Amino acid sequence: MNKKTIAQIIPVFLLLIFLIIVFLFSGCTPPPDEHEEETPPAEQIPETQILALSAISGDGELCIGWTAKDGVEYEVWYGTDNKTENSAKWNGIITVSLPVAGTVINGLNNSTQYYIWIKKKNENDFEGGISETPQAPPSLIYENFAYVSGGTVTGSHSYSIQVTVPADSTYMNAGKTLVKQGVFTEGRKIKIEPFFMAKHETTRQLWHDVQVWAEANGYSFQNKINAPNESNKNKPISNINWRDAIVWCNAYSEMAELEPVYYYDETIIRDSRNENSTVCDNAVMNKNKNGYRLPTEVEREYAARGGDPGKTDWMFLYSGSNDADDTAWHHGNSAFAIKDVGKKNANRLGVYDLSGNVQEWGWGWMNYNIASGADTPADGETYSSRFNQKPMAGGGVGSNITMSCVADRWGYITNYRDAYVGFRVVRKVQ
Numbered sequence: 001m002n003k004k005t006i007a008q009i010i011p012v013f014l015l016l017i018f019l020i021i022v023f024l025f026s027g028c029t030p031p032p033d034e035h036e037e038e039t040p041p042a043e044q045i046p047e048t049q050i051l052a053l054s055a056i057s058g059d060g061e062l063c064i065g066w067t068a069k070d071g072v073e074y075e076v077w078y079g080t081d082n083k084t085e086n087s088a089k090w091n092g093i094i095t096v097s098l099p100v101a102g103t104v105i106n107g108l109n110n111s112t113q114y115y116i117w118i119k120k121k122n123e124n125d126f127e128g129g130i131s132e133t134p135q136a137p138p139s140l141i142y143e144n145f146a147y148v149s150g151g152t153v154t155g156s157h158s159y160s161i162q163v164t165v166p167a168d169s170t171y172m173n174a175g176k177t178l179v180k181q182g183v184f185t186e187g188r189k190i191k192i193e194p195f196f197m198a199k200h201e202t203t204r205q206l207w208h209d210v211q212v213w214a215e216a217n218g219y220s221f222q223n224k225i226n227a228p229n230e231s232n233k234n235k236p237i238s239n240i241n242w243r244d245a246i247v248w249c250n251a252y253s254e255m256a257e258l259e260p261v262y263y264y265d266e267t268i269i270r271d272s273r274n275e276n277s278t279v280c281d282n283a284v285m286n287k288n289k290n291g292y293r294l295p296t297e298v299e300r301e302y303a304a305r306g307g308d309p310g311k312t313d314w315m316f317l318y319s320g321s322n323d324a325d326d327t328a329w330h331h332g333n334s335a336f337a338i339k340d341v342g343k344k345n346a347n348r349l350g351v352y353d354l355s356g357n358v359q360e361w362g363w364g365w366m367n368y369n370i371a372s373g374a375d376t377p378a379d380g381e382t383y384s385s386r387f388n389q390k391p392m393a394g395g396g397v398g399s400n401i402t403m404s405c406v407a408d409r410w411g412y413i414t415n416y417r418d419a420y421v422g423f424r425v426v427r428k429v430q
Contacts, residue, residue: 055116056145056196056427060109063145063196064116065102065429077117078105102147102194102429145196145427146349148299148307155188157181159309161407163317166332171400182407183297187373190298193287194429197295197303199351200341201236201358201424204228207248214251220271221247223417234340236358236422242390242414243272243280245294245361245423252425253291261285261293274415281414285363292425294363297391297409299426304354304393304406306347313347317405319354320347324401328356334397338420354394355404358422362391366411389413396420 056063064076108114160181167175184190205228211221223240240248250260250268260268263286264279272280285293295303306313306320313320320327327345329338334356342352366389389411395404398420402408412421 061104061106061144062108062114062116063102063104063147064118065147065194065196073120075119076103076105077119078114080112080114102149102196104147144199144350146199146303146351147429148195148197148303148349150192150194151308152189152191153184153302153309155184155186155190157186159184159315159407161315161317161405163402163405163408165402166400168400178402180402180405180407180409182301182409183370184301185370185374188370192298192302195295195299196427196429197299197349197351198424198426199346201353201360201422202248203234203341204237205233207237207240210248210252210255213255214248214270217251217254218270219247219251220273220276222273222415235338236341236353238338238358238419238422239417240422241272241417242361242412243277244417246280246283246363247272249292249294249425253289256292258291258427259289261287261289261291277415287428290428292427294361294423295426296363297393300354300360300362300393301406301409303349303351304347307349311348318356318401319351319406320345324355324404328395328401328404329353329397330356330395330401330404331397331399332401336397338397355406356395356397358394358396358420359392359399359403360394361421361423362393364391365389366391366409368411392421 062078105114160179162177162179164177165171165173165175204225208225208228211224214221221240221244223244225237225239246262247269250262250270253260254268262269262283264283269276269279269283287293304319305316308314316322318324318327324330325333327347329344339357341357344352344356346352347354390413391409391411393409395401395408398418403410
């Protein structure tokens, strides 16, 4: 190729490069396809309007709680699709009157994801936001939870319960009528915050599911169980001590991606072995966390009595009935054999076995002598470690019916365990 030919080509080559650069930086884009449809913008829900909402998965239901602001009534809208405020597109609406700020949505499909929206009734603007609430995996479904609305209770001598020991010579005080006062002593004013309570005692199946996860994730237990079988998987867990119970609650919380409740020196407690006894026995409960925990004595008796001093069942001898055989498994009808959970009648709140089956651990230090009119912290605990015992209530298949009455209470040391002692959990309402 000669010099003239090269000289003629170079200007053309430079011109092409120049045109390409101009095109790239000119912001030119190809013309739109005349058949392409414009995608409408997604609806925006202002974050400032979203209420604090909790949704606990149950068997075919969701227990919903939220932070109530002003207003008299709220509507709970729910559905399987993330819809707008057009109620015609939702599966259902529930109206809830304050001061209650929670409800249970029944008849749901365990394999389906649901969306919840809370709003004040009869107002144009929503006071809530869509909250995605997927159903928990089957191993995490805790049978069901009951919503307990809470309130303020002023104790009274009239709240005492009189029960008679069966005329059986094997019992101490056979045939004698005993008076049980419970925690609501004369003049003692107690404020009880709303909470969710497990309708059933913790089963062996659930305990073992959490135990397996826990041991694979840095937890240790003093007392463990083997994998349950078909004959005992739905029976309450037993032969575990109080330390095991609180550590298991922390594990269950973390397994469910919730916040653990029990701490020592601001560290999550994950070990219930005897060598960690000082840590467990000095546990601090953070009730602001949303995880699982043991009920306080006040919470448990309040729920066992039906949750309302104005209702007739508040003075029932047993949780849900004056007849122990209606609602409780005890020595007289069980032949000392623990039964599957939920086989007797529930109380008005829909909670089973609060009288009978296994005795249940509670939170706090046991105080056998609650003074009338005693100053009481907001959660109803006296926090006395005088006897170095943790509270227990409910009676069971190893005891007579007097221990199954709603006002009976006693305690054991933290490392105590036997074949008739278990527990159930509660959880805060957001």
